[in-house]
Amino acid sequence: MSAAELSVDDALTALHASLDERRRPEVVAHLVWRAVGGQLRLRERRVLGRVARTASRWNGWSSMSGDFSRPVGGGRQVQAAVRLFELPPVDVDTDDPASLLDFSAQLSESLGAIDARRLDFLRDRLNREARTAAGIELSKRQYNRRFRVTQRVAAKADRLETERTKRELTLVARAGFAAGIERDAFVADPWAGCFVAYLSAKRKLRREFTLSGRENPYDEIADLLFRRCVDNPHTDWWMIAQVWPSPQVLSELSEARRGELLGRWWATMRQVAGLLKRVWSASEFDRATMIVRRGNDSSTWNLLCGAFNTARAAWINTLEASGSTGLLEASCPGKAMTLIAADLAAWHRSTGGGLHPDMGVWARLPLPWDVLDGVAACTRADVAAACVEAGVDPVSSGWVRARPAGAVGAFRPTPELVHGVSIADPVWASVLRADGVFSGKPAKDGREHHRLPAGIVISELPERGGQAPK
Structure with a gap:
């Protein structure tokens, strides 16, 4: 059955299933249209309809998987x-x-x-x-x-x-505790469910190879759905807090619920910190630059960093909502920095940039797992001082406070990516991926990669020695 033929109940079921998948936001928007489109106002219908129609680009086909890799059983x-x-x-x-x-x-x-x-x-x-x-x-x-x-x-x-x-930690890093939301609770509040499903899809987007940073996942569609939740006196704020623990959402929770959420994020942070410590001890990292070296398991490390930083940010948000930020005066573990590809680091330098300012803070602070284990001391004052030394605003950067909300983003159709590089259409993306282009490895038949025809790559590429990659 196509999405256009789904009933409201079927659409909500599909939206709930998407919490454990990696569907494109426009596909989720189309399901949202099927679930609540009949209840939208005229302006809302225009906005959501415009986004939902992009789901049919290239007949709805994409070269990228609609799911995260699932373990193969025994x-x-x-x-x-x-x-x-x-x-x-x-x-x-x-x-x-x-x-x-x-x-x-x-x-x-x-x-x-x-x-x-x-x-x-x-x-x-x-x-x-x-x-x-x-x-x-x-x-x-x-x-x-x-x-x-x-x-x-x-x-x-x-x-x-x-x-x-x-x-599980990949899903936590991308969308908090969304995958654990029960179906009955999800279906019982369609507006909250639609908001959670759409925002989760936006947060699960693959990282694009760019110097401009990530787009705000909270875009015009998320804002439209969130405003509907605000207008609904029976909104399930607990469900939304699993994915979007913003100050406004957390303020709607009871003290008991905030305490429960605080405990869950703390436990997650501790779990991930233990795994980070294990990878760190088994590897050789350049802490000053965090540029990938041969033998580094960058995929696992970056996955764990994403989960740790997500849990840390949500934990601090919940502390603030609970009026308990005084705890940070006793212990304030820092962020964990991801590894960066050498060619991307060189690209930053060639454009007049350098390492991310947060790298200087990371290098000055004790390792976060040592702080959580009680091996090293690190307070909010220590983190703030390290930020000042590194030229970083400790508040706006999210090192000592909840990061301020950014401007509402505009929707952009999901690009077809090959190792982070934007490609003109999914057919070309499939061909390039199969040939190993942009993977940093030789072509599968041992030859050199050919220079690509104009128009296939639609994003900027880093240069090596003044020559664009072939």
Whole structure:
């Protein structure tokens, strides 16, 4: 069924599903039109209708995925284990790490292992005498094969848990706790639901390769829907606060709700800080510049930084709304800085710019996870002093206060991006992506990338040695 044929209930269901996806804002706007279009005023219909119509560009097709990468379950490993152990059909949720680990424990028990996580191939296998004593009547070869497949099930459980956590934190970094909003609550308040779905879609947009910074996700459509929420005396502000913890939204919550939200953001900040510490300890970063070096896992690091900074900003917002900013006088962890590509850093320098001013603040402060662990002290006064030394306004930059709201943005159709570069249409984008253009790697057949025809790339590109990339 196409979006144009959806009923109001179906449109709301699709909007709720989009909270866990990465649909283009114009597609979400079209669903909003189907859900509440009949209740809009004339001016609102014109504004929303103009945006919703852009969903049909290129017949609604895009070269970019409409979802974040989802972890692959352990079905293949479980099937291999069932076949090798000659088991009857098993009741294992192959998408649940805990269920996979329980299954691995059952397998390891039959192999004489005490702990499913202790499956070192050199240390934990039983020799012939130990197998005989345990009543295991298997040849060495068959025992080894079963031991290895049990290892793979346990290892898959660990990888699946890691990948699920990374995806959850990706959603937190982009849209707060939107993915955890219950369907019944979402459908019960269509205006709040539509606002949450649209703003989430805007915040999930991919980063464009540009020197001008990110656009404000709170645009004219978000503002239209938010004003409807303000006019509704029964608005579910708690649902909106999961995604948009602005001062106005938080002021509508009860003290108990603000306290609950404060605790959730603090717990998220602590969780992500622990993961950042692990990556930091296992890598070599240039803290002064944060330019990517060979061997740096920039994808994981930048994902974690995004989640940490989102949680930190929301935590400070909630502290202010609760009148508890005095806590920052005792402990005020700084932001975490993302890694930057070397060519983008060079582009900044070639245009007369340099490192982002926040980098100087980051370099002057204790690492945020050390502050949260109590290993290092860092107060709001310390952060403010570091901002002054680095030439950064501590308030407008969001280092010590909630960042002030920016101007309402204008809607712009989602560009087709290939590694952050804007491309004229999705067909060209698919061709360039398949050929590895802008990836920083050689063409897949080993040849040099050809210079692109004029008009395909519609954004500026950094230059290397005075020559635009080929």
